[in-house]
Amino acid sequence: MEVFEILVLLISFLSLLILGVPIAFSIGIAGTLTLLISILPMPAFTTLAQRMAVALNSFALLAIPFFVLAGQLMNQGGIAIRLIEFAKVLVGRLPGGLAMVNITANMLFGAISGSAAAASSAIGSFMGPKMTEEGYDKGYSAAVNITSATTGLVIPPSNIMIVYSLASGGVSIAALFLAGYIPGLLMGLGLMITAAAIAYRRNYPVGESVGFKEGVMKFLNAVPSIFLLVVVIGGIIAGYFTATEASAIAVVYTLILAVIYKQIKFKHFPGILLRTIGITSIVMLLIGTSMGLSWVMSYANLPQAVGEGLLAISNDKIVLLILINIVLLIVGIFMDMTPAVLIFTPIFLPVVVELGVDPIHFGIIMIMNLCVGLCTPPVGSVLFIGCSVANIGIERVIKPLIPLFVAMVVVLLIITYFPEISLWLPRVLGY
Numbered sequence: 001m002e003v004f005e006i007l008v009l010l011i012s013f014l015s016l017l018i019l020g021v022p023i024a025f026s027i028g029i030a031g032t033l034t035l036l037i038s039i040l041p042m043p044a045f046t047t048l049a050q051r052m053a054v055a056l057n058s059f060a061l062l063a064i065p066f067f068v069l070a071g072q073l074m075n076q077g078g079i080a081i082r083l084i085e086f087a088k089v090l091v092g093r094l095p096g097g098l099a100m101v102n103i104t105a106n107m108l109f110g111a112i113s114g115s116a117a118a119a120s121s122a123i124g125s126f127m128g129p130k131m132t133e134e135g136y137d138k139g140y141s142a143a144v145n146i147t148s149a150t151t152g153l154v155i156p157p158s159n160i161m162i163v164y165s166l167a168s169g170g171v172s173i174a175a176l177f178l179a180g181y182i183p184g185l186l187m188g189l190g191l192m193i194t195a196a197a198i199a200y201r202r203n204y205p206v207g208e209s210v211g212f213k214e215g216v217m218k219f220l221n222a223v224p225s226i227f228l229l230v231v232v233i234g235g236i237i238a239g240y241f242t243a244t245e246a247s248a249i250a251v252v253y254t255l256i257l258a259v260i261y262k263q264i265k266f267k268h269f270p271g272i273l274l275r276t277i278g279i280t281s282i283v284m285l286l287i288g289t290s291m292g293l294s295w296v297m298s299y300a301n302l303p304q305a306v307g308e309g310l311l312a313i314s315n316d317k318i319v320l321l322i323l324i325n326i327v328l329l330i331v332g333i334f335m336d337m338t339p340a341v342l343i344f345t346p347i348f349l350p351v352v353v354e355l356g357v358d359p360i361h362f363g364i365i366m367i368m369n370l371c372v373g374l375c376t377p378p379v380g381s382v383l384f385i386g387c388s389v390a391n392i393g394i395e396r397v398i399k400p401l402i403p404l405f406v407a408m409v410v411v412l413l414i415i416t417y418f419p420e421i422s423l424w425l426p427r428v429l430g431y
Helices: 002-018 023-036 041-056 059-076 079-091 097-113 116-133 138-149 159-167 173-202 212-238 243-261 266-299 302-313 317-334 337-354 359-373 381-390 395-417 420-428
Strands: none
Touching: 002 023, 002 302, 023 041, 023 266, 023 337, 041 266, 059 079, 059 097, 059 116, 059 159, 059 243, 059 266, 079 097, 079 116, 079 212, 079 243, 097 116, 097 138, 097 173, 097 212, 116 138, 116 381, 138 173, 138 381, 138 395, 159 173, 159 266, 159 337, 159 359, 173 212, 173 243, 173 359, 173 395, 173 420, 212 243, 266 302, 266 337, 302 317, 302 337, 317 337, 317 359, 317 395, 337 359, 359 395, 359 420, 381 395, 395 420
16 A cells, blocks of 8 residues: 555656646645545545644744845845955956856855845846856856855755754754855855866956955945854854844844845835745745645655665665765756755655764755756756846756756765765854
8 A cells, every 4th residue: 555655646746747737736736645545535634734734833934034035135235236346356356257256246145145046136137247248158157147046055044954954853953054154165166166167268358456445345345244144143153043033133134234225215125025925935835735745755654665775775875875866966857945855855864864974964965966956947946047137048058057067066976975074063163
């Protein structure tokens, strides 16, 4: 019976995805159909509804709407342009200067906002036209913006780390935040090295030199925005507030900056709040249905079956991590990051923990894996946003994306097999 339930789950879920049913509804319907095989309709419906409600009844999840709102305020509050100007001071004179600026600005903005979508939209809308004016290929410019925007999901604060903490059964959010810094910086560095090599080969121009006085002014202009990272992460590490409380503080801080910069007026707030509500509603629906499906999979003993299957292939940690990486890279192509984390964490985490992999380290591996999927068709949300901002078709971006994908995968493998890169900072700070 368990095999039949698993087949119904997989076939119904994949069929709904192929038919174009939204991912949240595909997850919910597939879970319901699977449960209906085992129990009567009324208990099945009430059980799933209860599981969805319980999944959303979490104090930690309050951080998501606050961080989304902070990201929306940053997107319209004049923060992006100040970070871009600061990035020009840091890396503008390197080979392929504007590509370096794009990557650095995305890392800064993504880290502050915690949103790859917000970063690709805000930075891409400024940098895309500038790069085109300087003679950069439009497809290449968009590819650089799309891939570098995902670094903000690894560099904290990050909503997806909060989701992973929920799915893993309570891994420390503060420890995950700390674990993401070095891997996120390495991902950005890998993209910068690749972009520099391409720029050198294509003879793209370097940026104009910036005088010391002008550089200092641009740095000072960017300091209030960058200081948000110090406030949020420093406060969490010092124990002054939780990640959820930090998200609310981020909103207040960002709102103050937006008012000071005079980029947001009262008439803008209804639109900002509506976008925040829309994004949060989608994320919460995905969390609810995904957690319901996770319970159904546990009821059908799917995690145990997958774990036994993987261990039957090999009990070597290196081999299994390669297999899991491959599976997650494929999953990321067809599934958005939030449901993928919620569905596959309960399946893979027990297997890797049994082999001695730290749950914090595995969380970083999973998030970095799925970042690649955000940049790939057919469901890569950052890919579509980046192409829309650049006003370019997806077919023109695919080829320039390939070397950047390779860089991301190489960094992923380094992070996978050298766990201290992720775990060193949390351990030094006592997590």
